[in-house]
Amino acid sequence: xxxxxxxxxxxxxxxxxxxxxxxxxxxxxxxxxxxxxxxxxxxxxxxxxxxxxxxxxxxxxxxxxxxxxxxxxxxxxxxxxxxxxxxxxxxxxxxxxxxxxxxxxxxxxxxxxxxxxxxxxxxxxxxxxxxxxxxxxxxxxxxxxxxxxxxxxxxxxxxxxxxxxxxxxxxxxxxxxxxxxxxxxxxxxxxxxxxxxxxxxxxxxxxxxxxxxxxxxxxxxxxxxxxxxxxxxxxxxxxxxxxxxxxxxxxxxxxxxxxxxxxxxxxxxxxxxxxxxxxxxxxxxxxxxxxxxxxxxxxxxxxxxxxxxxxxxxxxxxxxxxxxxxxxxxxxxxxxxxxxxxxxxxxxxxxxxxxxxxxxxxxxxxxxxxxxxxxxxxxxxxxxxxxxxxx
Ligand code: FAS
Ligand code: PHB
Numbered sequence: 001x002x003x004x005x006x007x008x009x010x011x012x013x014x015x016x017x018x019x020x021x022x023x024x025x026x027x028x029x030x031x032x033x034x035x036x037x038x039x040x041x042x043x044x045x046x047x048x049x050x051x052x053x054x055x056x057x058x059x060x061x062x063x064x065x066x067x068x069x070x071x072x073x074x075x076x077x078x079x080x081x082x083x084x085x086x087x088x089x090x091x092x093x094x095x096x097x098x099x100x101x102x103x104x105x106x107x108x109x110x111x112x113x114x115x116x117x118x119x120x121x122x123x124x125x126x127x128x129x130x131x132x133x134x135x136x137x138x139x140x141x142x143x144x145x146x147x148x149x150x151x152x153x154x155x156x157x158x159x160x161x162x163x164x165x166x167x168x169x170x171x172x173x174x175x176x177x178x179x180x181x182x183x184x185x186x187x188x189x190x191x192x193x194x195x196x197x198x199x200x201x202x203x204x205x206x207x208x209x210x211x212x213x214x215x216x217x218x219x220x221x222x223x224x225x226x227x228x229x230x231x232x233x234x235x236x237x238x239x240x241x242x243x244x245x246x247x248x249x250x251x252x253x254x255x256x257x258x259x260x261x262x263x264x265x266x267x268x269x270x271x272x273x274x275x276x277x278x279x280x281x282x283x284x285x286x287x288x289x290x291x292x293x294x295x296x297x298x299x300x301x302x303x304x305x306x307x308x309x310x311x312x313x314x315x316x317x318x319x320x321x322x323x324x325x326x327x328x329x330x331x332x333x334x335x336x337x338x339x340x341x342x343x344x345x346x347x348x349x350x351x352x353x354x355x356x357x358x359x360x361x362x363x364x365x366x367x368x369x370x371x372x373x374x375x376x377x378x379x380x381x382x383x384x385x386x387x388x389x390x391x
Contacts, residue, residue, distance in 0.1 A: 003029045003119070005313060006139045006152045008127055008165055010039055010120055012102060013285030013302040014158035015109035018118055019059045020310035026317050029150055031124040031141055033159075036110060039122075043189055043262050045102040045299035046212050046220055047199070049387025050095050052303035061108040069100035070213065075385065077350075077372055078202040078248050080365065084372035085198070088382040091375070095386035097199070101214045102299050129155045129168050132281035153280065154313060158306075160286040161271070169278045181268035181292060181347065182354050183207070186225040188239050189262040194219045195247075195255045201294075201350055202246050203368060208294075208351045209246035219256075222293075224351055231263045239263070268292040268347065270340055275329040276305070282328060284309055289336050294350060295343035295385065304390050305332050335388060342384040 005021060007014045010032030018028045032039065048056075048069070056062045073089035073096060089096050113120055125142040138151045157165020166174070185208075194213035202209040207224035214220055221243055236259060244252040271290040276283040285302030308331050312324035324331075349367045353360070371377040 001029075001148070002151045003027045004152060004317070005029075005154045005156060006031065006129075006137075006150055007156045007158055008129065008139070009157070009159035009163060009285075009287070010034075010036075010110070010122065011158065011160060011285065011302075012105055012109065012299055013287075013306055014156065015106065015113060016055070016059060016303065016306045017156055017158060017284065017310055018120070019061065019109055019112055019116075020055075020306065021313060022113075022116055022118060023060065024310075024314045024317070026313065028119065029152075030113075030118070030120040031127045031139065032120065032122045033124055033127060034122065036122050040103060040107060040110070043101075043103060043187065043220075043264065045293070045296065046099055046214060047296035047300075048098040048100055048105070049300040049303070050098070051307070051387045051390050052300050053098050055303050055307055056105065056108070059109070059112070061105075061112045064104070064108055065098075065100050068104070068215070069098050070215070072097040072099060072198045074382075075198055076196065076200045077368060078200055078251070079204075079368045081248050083200070083248050083251070086372065086378050086382055086385075088386050091379045091382040092386050095382075097386065099199075099213060104214075105299070127159075127164055129157070129165060129281055132168075133279040135280075137280045155281045156309065157281060157283045157287045158285055161290050163287050165281065165287050166273055166283055169281065173275075173278065175274045177270075177272045177274070179270040179344065181270075181351070182227060183224050183351060184227050184229065184265050184267045185210075185222045185293060186229060186231065186234060186239070186265050187220065187222045187263070188236070188260045189214070189218065189220050190258045190260055191217060192219050192256045192258040193217060195251055200247070200251060201346075202248075203350045203364065204246040205352065206242070206246050209243055211247070211251070225265060227267060229265060231265055234263065236260050236263075266293065268294075270344055272333070272336060272340060274333060276332055277325070277329045282309055284332075288332070289340070291340060291343035292347045293343075294346040295339065297339040297343050300387060301336055301339050304335050307390050308332050335390070338384070338388055
């Protein structure tokens with residue numbers, strides 16, 4: 001079998017790339033090791049940058065998003081029992097915060113791919129990229145017990161942090177950068193009305209907490225937890241009690257609790273793999289980088305990678321030029337490292353670190369006071385949160 005681009009992974013990166021290339025008349029095959037429902041069952045990101053919203057509209061999957069997404073003018077930072085709003089819309093000349101769950105983005109992309117007879121194979125086993133450093137790249141996999149092989153022009157490794165693609169490149173050609181944080185996020189999803197119109201990021205002596213949402217009837221909450229915690233050790237009541245303790249009094253008072261429909265723990269790490277291109281194999285999204293979710297950048301960085309990659313591959317097939325392919329990695333990494341910095345900074349000012357000295361804690365308070373009282377500082381936070389330009 002032969003196609004133009006094989007895409008490994010049917011998460012947001014792989015599905016968005018497949019959709020954008022299809023609209024340019026480029027054939028793709030998406031190979032996903034899990035089932036469709038398993039991919040949709042993952043509860044992850046909730047906030048989209050304006051650039052991602054625009055890209056989803058370009059991909060012709062923005063219709064339900066436009067109908068159902070919540071549009072916020074800013075976020076709130078809570079610390080020392082007070083709440084201060086960062087008015088992003090006015091600070092950035094109009095950019096807003098779009099709240100629309102990653103699950104819905106994935107569902108919209110899957111439905112669009114199906115409607116356009118996209119070539120997606122779920123539950124593909126043992127997917128392996130081969131010969132991407134030469135002129136005849138191919139991918140092997142097993143489906144229903146039958147070994148298969150696909151020849152292609154290019155391979156897009158959109159298979160996430162634990163995927164096969166990054167592990168398939170010669171490790172001596174790969175440089176990785178990592179920072180592992182000494183805590184995780186315990187997340188709870190509930191069919192309860194959000195406690196506040198906008199997101200609330202809370203710095204508290206007991207630990208970080210985040211109040212976010214998926215709609216006006218479905219809320220998402222996170223509390224910082226130790227890395228060895230297990231979701232099953234957290235009853236709903238225990239979670240709600242701890243969350244209330246980490247929120248300003250008026251917010252805790254207004255909190256509407258209810259049964260959890262999902263509870264999970266995400267470890268926090270910063271990670272970058274360089275470069276993101278190896279001959280005819282590209283890495284995109286979580287396959288190449290991970291950020292702590294504090295800055296709401298993970299999914300959004302995947303989108304900007306796919307913007308650059310789809311543009312580069314389209315230019316190649318339309319004109320034969322490999323210029324954008326040659327600068328794909330450098331272009332992505334410039335934006336990735338700025339998002340890495342912002343995500344690390346947001347994590348450092350909002351969480352309690354076990355080895356924080358009293359001096360460190362005073363610095364955190366000063367940083368929060370500065371960023372919520374200085375227009376220059378608030379603007380810097382705002383322009384990073386709503387998303388830096390795709391350039
Ligand atoms: P994904 O990991 O989403 O998709 C990769 C796909 O490849 C998966 O479907 C996987 O099954 C498949 N795959 C893996 N190995 C394969 C193989 N060998 N063969 C075939 N297929 C293979 N971001 C935020 O902005 N905010 C958040 O709150 C947030 N919370 C998160 C919580 C968790 C637990 C995790 C893990 C991530 C979170 N993220 C968050 C980041 C997340 O949203 C990612 O950035 C986003 O899923 C990236 O999308 P992809 O690059 O498509 O990778
Ligand atoms: C979410 O809604 O899941 C969410 C929002 C903002 C973040 C992280 C997660 O920074």
